[in-house]
Amino acid sequence: MITLSPASERAVDRAGLQAIAAKVLASERLSFDDGLTLLESSELAAVGALANLARERRHGDLTWFNRNLHINATNVCEASCIFCSFARLKTGDPAAYTMSLEEAVGRLRALRHQFVTEVHIVNGLNPDLPFSYYTDLLQALKAERPDLHIKGFTAVEIHYYAEKYSMTYADVLTALRDAGLGSMPGGGAEIFAARARKKLCNDKVDTEGWLQVHRTAHQLGMRSNCTMLYGSIERPAERIDHMVRLRELQDETGGFQTFIPLKFHNEGNRLAKIQEPTDADSLKTLAVSRLMLDNIGHIKAYWPMLGVQLAQLSLGFGVDDLDGTVREERIYHMAGAKTPQELTRAELVALIRRAGRIPVERDTLYRVVAEA
Ligand code: SF4
Structure with a gap:
């Protein structure tokens, strides 16, 4: 024992x-x-x-990671989240972009000689694209690399498509799944408490909508992740409230795989005056997540936001997953993250070993690819 x-x-x-x-x-x-x-x-x-x-009761020393690639197909977004450094742009703005299908597929093609198991896709809420852009994107990526699992589209995006294209959540998710989507990431949860959410991101999906999108995905048999943005304007009780609401949905559906607390960064957004959370606050938040979310299998330290060394340290504070190689991370680097754009498999393995843990390469659904 x-x-x-x-x-x-x-x-x-x-x-x-x-x-x-x-x-x-x-x-x-x-x-x-x-x-x-x-x-x-x-x-x-x-x-x-x-x-x-x-x-350790759940995982012993095992520490999970995968080899993945990020694609943010468009940074045009009509929402106005005040913590966002990635988007809020209009088509035609100097920094705005929308990838052609050829460009997106080219990202995968460039990796054709490398072992990758997952592509992670998150986008802005682009008012200028038809829904078929996303299904075409998925089909094109699958045609290029049928072996890859596509984890994509936050609940914020699913809700936006449902409203914009007059579809139900189930319609959107089914169409995306039929085009190649395998599972959903956990982004866009931010903080569920109405007081903080209203200030942070008033014009995107509300808490009930976010939870309902995930409930629907789970009912359709898809797995998803869940997140919490911490360290901006929320109060301690609002972090716990957030965890309790996720725990309740997990009791109902069992569809969440991983909880990922996301550290607030203050560069390039409208919250520059707010101090970023201390390392101690990050470690405590990760630890409390492990203790409160007794029905979610994994707690992930997302190293591009947390920093490589703090992510390594967090393996002694409840964390059992370090995400992956994460090629081409844009969202948090535009918010001032000083971490590398990518870690190699060897680097991930070494930093897990130096923490006294056992690295295990997984696929998106936590099937073992290899014990390193
Ligand atoms: S956080 Fe997402 S929804 Fe909000 S402005 Fe940024 S890209 Fe748009």
Whole structure:
């Protein structure tokens, strides 16, 4: 049985977290108040030790990654999220782009001699494209690389297409799936609490819509991920509220694979005056996520946002997945992320090993490709 070390027990005692620790040791669900107590605790070591226990109980030392490629087919977007450094552009603006199908396929073709298992597609809400652009895009990518799993289109995009093209969520998802979509990423969740969401992203899908898109995808048999943008204007209780709402949907559908807390970056957007979250805050948020989301298999540290070293450190704070090689990440680099555009497989393997963990290459659906 996995237990706390004597040093961790002392940290738990110092923090006054004995009751919560007892629940974690007994695999009991934590309440909203427990989550808030953990998030507001100043004993990072105690919170981290509890999260590490939950992580090792599920995964031991195994740490997951994949080899993937990002394609952002258009950065034209008619929404106006104030934290966004990627889009909010109109067609014709100097920095605006929309890839032709040939360009998008060319990204894959350039990798034809390399082993990749996933392409990740996220786009702006482009008012100038027909729905067929997206189905043609998927079909063209699949024709080029039938072996690749396409994870694409956030709930924000699915909701936008449903409204714009007068379709139901199920219609949109079914059409995209028939064209080659395999699963959905978790983006666009931001923060569910109405107070913060109204300030951050008033003109895109609301919380109920975001959850309903994922519920629909799960009912159609698709898996998806879920995220939370943390460190901007939300309050601690709003982070916990966000986790609880995801946990409730997961109780209902079981369709989420991974939770990915996304660190707020302040360059190139309208929140430049807000300090970015500290490393301690990031580690605690990841740890609390592991403890609160007892029904979601994986907690991912998205290294392009978090930084490579902090992502590595997070493997002792509840995290069991480091995303992947991530070629051509644009969204967070435009927000000031200083991380590399890509990590090689060897670099990922080495940084997992240096953290004392066992790297496992996975596909999108967490099937083992190779133990490294
Ligand atoms: S976060 Fe997404 S929806 Fe919001 S402005 Fe940026 S690209 Fe558009």
